[in-house]
Amino acid sequence: MIRQAESLFGEYEWERFDLLVLPPSFPYGGMENPRMVFLTPTVIKGDASGAQMVAHELAHSWTGNLITNKNNEHFWLNEGFTTYAERRIVEVVQGEDIAALTIGNGWRGLNEAVERFKDNMEYTKLKNNQEGVDPDDMYSRVPYEKGFQFLWRIEHQIGRPAFDEFLKKYIATFKFKSIDTDTFLDFLKANVHGIEKDIDLQLWTEGTGIPPDAHEPVSNLYIKITSLANDFKLGRIPREDEVASWKGQEWELYLNNLPRAVEHSQVLALDARYRLSESKDYDVKVGFLQLAISSRCRDYYGEVEKTLKEVGRMRYLRPLYSDLVQGPGNEEDKILAKRLFAEARECYHPIAQGVIEAIFARHV
Ligand SMILES: [Zn+2]
Known part of the structure; x- marks a missing residue:
C-alpha cells in the first residue's frame, strides 16, 4: 500500500507508519495522526475488507498531513483527495471490481447525505460557509464522496496518466502548506489548460447537491x-x-x-x-x-x-x-x-x- 501510494504521490515523508487499534468507544473509523494512525477495532472483520480503511488513513500521510485544508470550510481538500487515493490503492491491492464497489457504496452515501441535508443545502457544497456551525453537526459523506467525484471527473476528462502527473506536482508544490479551494482551482487551471471549459469548476465547488456529470461506477x-x-x-x-x-x-x-x-x-x-x-x-x-x-x-x-x-x-x-x-x-x-x-x-x-x-x- 505504501509503495502504491508513493507511486501516486511521491515519497512517504514520515519515516514510520504505525497502526494503533483503539477500544470500541473510538468514535471514528480512523484518525490520520502522522506516523501513528488510530483505528476502530471494527476494522478487524475476518476478511480483507478492512484494508480499505487502512488505505484511506495511509493516503492522509500526503493529502491531509502534507497538504492540509486551511480551515474546515475546505475539508474536501483533505477528504476528497484521500478518498480518491484510497480507491486507487484498493484498485491495486484488491482489484478493480472491489474498487468499483467502494465507489458504489460511496455513491449511495453521497445521495443519502444530500437527501439528509435537503433543508440545508449549504452543507452539500464542497466549499461552504461554516460560520457559527459546529463542524460535527455538518459532518457527512459530502466532502469525501463529492470531493472524490470531482477528482474522478477531472481524471476522466484528462486521462489517468495526465491526472497522475498533476497529482504528483500538486503534492510537491503544496506539501507542508495549508491551502484553500481557490488555491487548488488556480493551480488546476494553470496546469491543465482549458479545464474550466470542459468542467464547470464553480458548479462543482460552490454549487449544491450532486452535479449532473457525477456518476456511478461501471463494473x-x-x-x-x-x-x-x-x-x-x-x-x-x-x-x-x-x-x-x-x-x-x-x-x-x-x-x-x-x-x-x-x-x-x-x-x-x-x-x-x-x-x-x-x-x-x-x-x-x-x-x-x-x-x-x-x-x-x-x-x-x-x-x-x-x-x-x-x-x-x-x-x-x-x-x-x-x-x-x-x-x-x-x-x-x-x-x-x-x-x-x-x-x-x-x-x-x-x-x-x-x-x-x-x-x-x-x-x-
Ligand atoms: Zn479521511
Whole structure:
C-alpha cells in the first residue's frame, strides 16, 4: 500500500507508519495522526475488507498531513483527495471490481447525505460557509464522496496518466502548506489548460447537491449486485450460488441498495438464509439492522440494543439512532432509543454523545 501510494504521490515523508487499534468507544473509523494512525477495532472483520480503511488513513500521510485544508470550510481538500487515493490503492491491492464497489457504496452515501441535508443545502457544497456551525453537526459523506467525484471527473476528462502527473506536482508544490479551494482551482487551471471549459469548476465547488456529470461506477460486479438488490423489491432473495464469493463489501453494497422498508417476512427470510444479523462485519450487520428498523421488524431489536451498547463508532450509532427516531408511527421506538442512549451514554465518546443528542433534538 505504501509503495502504491508513493507511486501516486511521491515519497512517504514520515519515516514510520504505525497502526494503533483503539477500544470500541473510538468514535471514528480512523484518525490520520502522522506516523501513528488510530483505528476502530471494527476494522478487524475476518476478511480483507478492512484494508480499505487502512488505505484511506495511509493516503492522509500526503493529502491531509502534507497538504492540509486551511480551515474546515475546505475539508474536501483533505477528504476528497484521500478518498480518491484510497480507491486507487484498493484498485491495486484488491482489484478493480472491489474498487468499483467502494465507489458504489460511496455513491449511495453521497445521495443519502444530500437527501439528509435537503433543508440545508449549504452543507452539500464542497466549499461552504461554516460560520457559527459546529463542524460535527455538518459532518457527512459530502466532502469525501463529492470531493472524490470531482477528482474522478477531472481524471476522466484528462486521462489517468495526465491526472497522475498533476497529482504528483500538486503534492510537491503544496506539501507542508495549508491551502484553500481557490488555491487548488488556480493551480488546476494553470496546469491543465482549458479545464474550466470542459468542467464547470464553480458548479462543482460552490454549487449544491450532486452535479449532473457525477456518476456511478461501471463494473459487472457492481451492476450484478445492484440488480439483485432490485430483485429483492419483487420478493426475490439471492441464491447461494449468486453470493458464494461475497464478502463484506459486496453485502454492504447489496444492503445499501435495498428499499428502506419492506415486509417483515422478507427481512426474516433474508436473515434466515444468510445470518446477516450475526455478521462479524459491522458494516454488514448494521446495514441489515437498519433494514430491520426501518421495516419496524422488532425481532431484531435485541441485536440493535446489543450493538448500540458494544460499539461507539458514529458510523453505526448515527444511522441506528436516526432510524429508530425517524418516520411516522414509531413512538415506541423513540422511547426505546432514549432508554438505550441513557444506558449506553457513558460508554460513548463526548463527540458521539453530542451527535446523538443533536439527532434527538431534531426528531424527539
Ligand atoms: Zn479521511
